[in-house]
Amino acid sequence: MRKALTIAGSDSGGGAGIQADIKTFQELDVFGMSAITAVTAQNTLGVQAVYPMAAEAVENQIKSVGVDIGADAIKMGMLFNAEIISIVAKQIRRFNWSKVVLDPVMIAKGGAPLLQQEAVHALKQFLLPLSAVLTPNIPEAQVLTGMTIRNLEDKKEAAKRLLDLGVKNVVIKGGHEENPNESNDIFYDGKSFSVLHSPRLLTKNTHGTGCTFSAAITAEMAKGLPVLDAVLIAKEFIQAAIEDGLELGKGHGPTNHGAYKKKQVQVL
Ligand SMILES: Nc1ncnc2c1ncn2[C@@H]1O[C@H](COP(=O)(O)OP(=O)(O)OP(=O)(O)O)[C@@H](O)[C@H]1O
Numbered sequence: 001m002r003k004a005l006t007i008a009g010s011d012s013g014g015g016a017g018i019q020a021d022i023k024t025f026q027e028l029d030v031f032g033m034s035a036i037t038a039v040t041a042q043n044t045l046g047v048q049a050v051y052p053m054a055a056e057a058v059e060n061q062i063k064s065v066g067v068d069i070g071a072d073a074i075k076m077g078m079l080f081n082a083e084i085i086s087i088v089a090k091q092i093r094r095f096n097w098s099k100v101v102l103d104p105v106m107i108a109k110g111g112a113p114l115l116q117q118e119a120v121h122a123l124k125q126f127l128l129p130l131s132a133v134l135t136p137n138i139p140e141a142q143v144l145t146g147m148t149i150r151n152l153e154d155k156k157e158a159a160k161r162l163l164d165l166g167v168k169n170v171v172i173k174g175g176h177e178e179n180p181n182e183s184n185d186i187f188y189d190g191k192s193f194s195v196l197h198s199p200r201l202l203t204k205n206t207h208g209t210g211c212t213f214s215a216a217i218t219a220e221m222a223k224g225l226p227v228l229d230a231v232l233i234a235k236e237f238i239q240a241a242i243e244d245g246l247e248l249g250k251g252h253g254p255t256n257h258g259a260y261k262k263k264q265v266q267v268l
Pocket residue numbers: 016108109136137138173174175176183184185198199200201202203206207208209210211213235238239242
């Protein structure tokens with residue numbers, strides 16, 4: 001069985017972070033493993049508290065997986081601080097992992113910081129050059145490039161700048177765009193651009209969309225798919241999960257990780 005490791009934060013509410021990643025891996029028939037970087041007290045209303053792990057604890061979780069089980073692909077989500085970032089980078093190099101997906105999580109939907117501002121530099125310096133795929137949303141792409149993104153041309157320019165920082169492929173996600181009809185993502189591999197179209201679904205239940213999308217890319221890469229094919233499946237996966245979003249809690253409910261598989265079965 002193919003194996004994927006997520007290095008990310010725990011979401012007690014179960015919709016984002018490690019929990020979203022493991023559910024997504026499972027739905028896509030990949031064995032999920034985790035290295036927890038921080039524990040968040042979180043629900044559909046927001047993040048109530050963040051408890052970062054000691055960098056050594058993160059390092060040892062990755063080592064335990066790497067020396068024994070191994071991983072076909074790696075995903076990184078919330079990393080919180082520069083010390084954790086630098087230790088994660090060291091372990092990725094040590095195990096020679098190349099199918100590495102970096103979701104540069106910075107701020108939760110309610111505004112809580114999930115990455116310290118002073119750690120952005122470390123993320124760019126240590127992790128972008130080790131990543132096969134980077135999946136920023138628009139605000140994250142703006143922070144990483146220092147440019148304002150208003151339209152498709154800006155997205156293309158930002159994607160080029162991100163590749164100049166060492167990442168091999170980038171998907172700039174459109175969830176935060178003000179387009180009322182569509183939520184389009186753009187993919188760039190250094191040679192050509194692809195626009196991944198989807199209708200914008202009118203729902204408040206979008207907690208964990210970014211985590212779920214990048215975990216699905218990771219799972220498909222673990223199975224050996226080329227990056228663009230993995231991204232296209234992930235787009236279908238997140239679309240189905242949002243369409244079937246769950247009305248749980250009093251705020252932004254989670255997406256339904258089981259929706260994609262259910263849809264496949266119906267088609268058969
Ligand atoms: N309302 C929506 N309708 C359709 N697709 C959406 C919607 N919101 C987000 N998406 C899709 O979900 C994926 C994740 O995008 P988004 O920009 O929301 O990520 P994110 O901001 O990192 O998520 P998070 O809020 O979990 O951190 C993208 O493929 C995006 O196009």
